Amino acid sequence: MTTFWDIIHLLTETPIVFVAIIGLTWGILGGALPGISASITMALVLPFTYTMDPAQAIALLACVYIGAEYGGSIPAILIRTPGTNSSAATVIDGYELNRQGRAGDALGISLMSGVVGSLFGLAMLALLTEPLSWLALAFTPASYFGLGILGLSVIASMSGGSLIKGLAAATVGLMISTVGTDPISGVTRFTFDIPDLLGGIEPVLVMVGLFALTELMSQSGSLNMTRLNASIRIRLPSLSLMNKLKRSQFIGCLLGLFEGLTPGGGGSIAAFMSYNEARRWSKTPHLFGKGSEEGIAAPETANNTVASTALIPLLSFGIPSSNSTAVLLGGLLMHGLIPGPRLFEQSAQVIDSIYVGSFIAIIAQIGIGIIILPACIWLVNRPRPYRAGFIFALILSGIYTLNNSLFDLGIALGLGLVGYLMRLTGFPVLPMILGVVLGHMVESSYRRSLVLSGGDHMIFLQDPIALGLLSIALIFIVFSLSREIRDARKAKLEEVHS
Amino acid sequence: MNKDLFSGVALLAIAGTYYLWSTQIADSTLSDEIGAGGLPYVLAIILAILGLLLIGRTLLAMRMQTATAGGDADDRDENARLPRAIGFLLLGAAYVALLPFVGYVIAMAFLIGAVALYEGAPRTWVILAAAVGGGIFYWAIFVKLLGVNQPMGSLFQGLF
Numbered sequence: 001m002t003t004f005w006d007i008i009h010l011l012t013e014t015p016i017v018f019v020a021i022i023g024l025t026w027g028i029l030g031g032a033l034p035g036i037s038a039s040i041t042m043a044l045v046l047p048f049t050y051t052m053d054p055a056q057a058i059a060l061l062a063c064v065y066i067g068a069e070y071g072g073s074i075p076a077i078l079i080r081t082p083g084t085n086s087s088a089a090t091v092i093d094g095y096e097l098n099r100q101g102r103a104g105d106a107l108g109i110s111l112m113s114g115v116v117g118s119l120f121g122l123a124m125l126a127l128l129t130e131p132l133s134w135l136a137l138a139f140t141p142a143s144y145f146g147l148g149i150l151g152l153s154v155i156a157s158m159s160g161g162s163l164i165k166g167l168a169a170a171t172v173g174l175m176i177s178t179v180g181t182d183p184i185s186g187v188t189r190f191t192f193d194i195p196d197l198l199g200g201i202e203p204v205l206v207m208v209g210l211f212a213l214t215e216l217m218s219q220s221g222s223l224n225m226t227r228l229n230a231s232i233r234i235r236l237p238s239l240s241l242m243n244k245l246k247r248s249q250f251i252g253c254l255l256g257l258f259e260g261l262t263p264g265g266g267g268s269i270a271a272f273m274s275y276n277e278a279r280r281w282s283k284t285p286h287l288f289g290k291g292s293e294e295g296i297a298a299p300e301t302a303n304n305t306v307a308s309t310a311l312i313p314l315l316s317f318g319i320p321s322s323n324s325t326a327v328l329l330g331g332l333l334m335h336g337l338i339p340g341p342r343l344f345e346q347s348a349q350v351i352d353s354i355y356v357g358s359f360i361a362i363i364a365q366i367g368i369g370i371i372i373l374p375a376c377i378w379l380v381n382r383p384r385p386y387r388a389g390f391i392f393a394l395i396l397s398g399i400y401t402l403n404n405s406l407f408d409l410g411i412a413l414g415l416g417l418v419g420y421l422m423r424l425t426g427f428p429v430l431p432m433i434l435g436v437v438l439g440h441m442v443e444s445s446y447r448r449s450l451v452l453s454g455g456d457h458m459i460f461l462q463d464p465i466a467l468g469l470l471s472i473a474l475i476f477i478v479f480s481l482s483r484e485i486r487d488a489r490k491a492k493l494e495e496v497h498s
Numbered sequence: 499m500n501k502d503l504f505s506g507v508a509l510l511a512i513a514g515t516y517y518l519w520s521t522q523i524a525d526s527t528l529s530d531e532i533g534a535g536g537l538p539y540v541l542a543i544i545l546a547i548l549g550l551l552l553i554g555r556t557l558l559a560m561r562m563q564t565a566t567a568g569g570d571a572d573d574r575d576e577n578a579r580l581p582r583a584i585g586f587l588l589l590g591a592a593y594v595a596l597l598p599f600v601g602y603v604i605a606m607a608f609l610i611g612a613v614a615l616y617e618g619a620p621r622t623w624v625i626l627a628a629a630v631g632g633g634i635f636y637w638a639i640f641v642k643l644l645g646v647n648q649p650m651g652s653l654f655q656g657l658f
Binding site for chain 2: 033044164167172182185187190216217218220383384385386388389394396400409413451
């Protein structure tokens with residue numbers, strides 16, 4: 001049992017504070033670079049941890065993870081490019097606020113919501129690791145299928161007023177996810193003998209193409225040469241604003257906890273679902289998509305919560321729920337630490353270091369954010385011709401980093417054109433991104449389930465987790481559809497009256 | 499042609515092409531009951547149905563004369579900017595074409611300078627400075643700090 005004095009000892013006798021701040025800063029910078037995912041950021045420091053004390057090494061990796069998950073929101077808000085997959089939902093309202101000249105507000109909300117989510121996630125990690133870890137083991141392929149469908153269920157409310165177009169965009173996203181090697185039989189699909197397509201098309205390529213390149217293309221030729229933000233000051237949300245955001249942050253915390261516990265859940269699903277639910281429960285749902293503060297708070301709280309709660313299945317059973325936690329698992333194994341219940345008894349100092357290091361990193365996030373965010377706002381506030389050139393260069397450099405492939409650059413440019421045409425024809429891009437992100441999980445878990453059941457679809461109703469998730473998905477779809485129909489009727493009536 | 503009508507036809511074309519490609523997916527002895535082609539078939543059919551629904555809805559709306567066939571002023575403005583947007587994208591394509599030959603730093607400098615000129619920056623020494631400085635800055639971050647193997651360029655292979 002860890003005592004208060006053990007924590008004080010950790011804080012004073014080891015350089016844990018230094019380790020936490022270095023890890024956090026590196027994580028934020030890595031997460032903020034498009035194409036450098038949280039896992040790559042962690043993998044880059046992994047070799048340096050080899051000679052470190054195990055407790056400090058694991059704390060460093062955990063802090064990098066926290067920083068990277070937060071850092072992804074910075075380019076999402078400033079240049080419409082999600083730094084990590086899980087910050088894709090932040091683009092919607094974050095970038096819209098930036099366009100309104102309120103980048104400082106958007107970054108402040110994202111920063112504080114990240115801190116709230118991370119603190120909640122850390123508390124859950126410390127309190128519930130053992131009681132809740134059974135959930136990770138209870139997940140079957142049928143449960144994963146339910147989880148994937150639950151993620152897809154938000155499409156109905158992200159269709160931007162046209163359900164047909166939203167569903168079509170999601171279908172095209174699912175089609176993109178089928179490119180590559182079939183997850184069950186190993187047969188290649190739609191690869192046209194191109195080796196670069198064997199591994200499929202990375203979701204981040206689709207996000208960068210559809211969000212960032214489309215936006216750059218759209219801005220090109222615009223006569224509006226005004227700068228986006230008059231001020232480069234970062235504005236932390238006031239107490240009254242935090243009070244207003246508490247509902248969306250609560251939703252983000254709950255969904256982040258749930259998704260962090262579920263292997264494969266990840267920050268992306270948590271962020272999109274939180275956005276959707278925050279809009280459903282908001283008093284001002286009409287502001288979502290137009291620069292809603294709640295629309296930033298919900299996904300940012302969720303994906304930062306996941307950064308901590310995803311450690312629960314990892315530390316309890318060694319189940320990595322994402323690439324990032326897989327790198328952390330690599331760090332644990334490199335130092336001879338075997339995840340599992342005995343880790344808590346035999347290497348209590350490592351566990352304490354994770355808790356203490358993460359806590360320091362979360363608190364330090366506010367200070368580091370206040371220092372580096374104004375510089376980021378200043379950078380994106382340069383005259384547009386130079387800003388466009390530097391952002392385009394950053395995006396293309398980041399894409400190449402993914403696989404050292406020129407082919408990826410071509411794919412992203414092609415998707416930029418697709419995104420621009422979608423914008424011209426009124427197709428929403430978010431359903432397409434969800435389709436790409438979740439397609440592989442839905443297909444592989446569906447087919448694995450049927451292999452296990454001998455082709456009997458009852459497996460999805462017999463598995464309690466799958467049944468629960470599918471039921472929630474059904475409720476979401478029914479509610480979303482009824483709201484869409486109601487809104488469409490209302491709009492039609494207003495059109496007739498006007 | 500009405501934008502939605504065009505979109506519906508495009509969806510049908512995508513569905514048809516995707517379906518044809520999915521018929522070429524090989525069978526495997528390791529395959530399950532559904533097979534590698536199962537989901538692609540279903541997706542092609544769903545997309546075709548959605549395309550038909552979009553076309554049907556648009557034709558119905560046009561018949562009822564509620565469709566805004568010409569689009570509003572914003573749409574026309576956006577349409578007019580399409581060639582310029584494609585031009586912007588072509589600068590990216592030129593970067594991709596140059597990268598293996600001239601290497602990362604020069605290609606990056608070209609991209610930053612070309613985009614700045616294309617976007618209307620005044621033709622002063624600042625463009626050159628930004629281009630060269632930007633190329634070196636990104637090289638320092640991606641190649642030196644992060645250790646990414648960006649192409650050095652076949653033209654200069656013997657020099658390094």
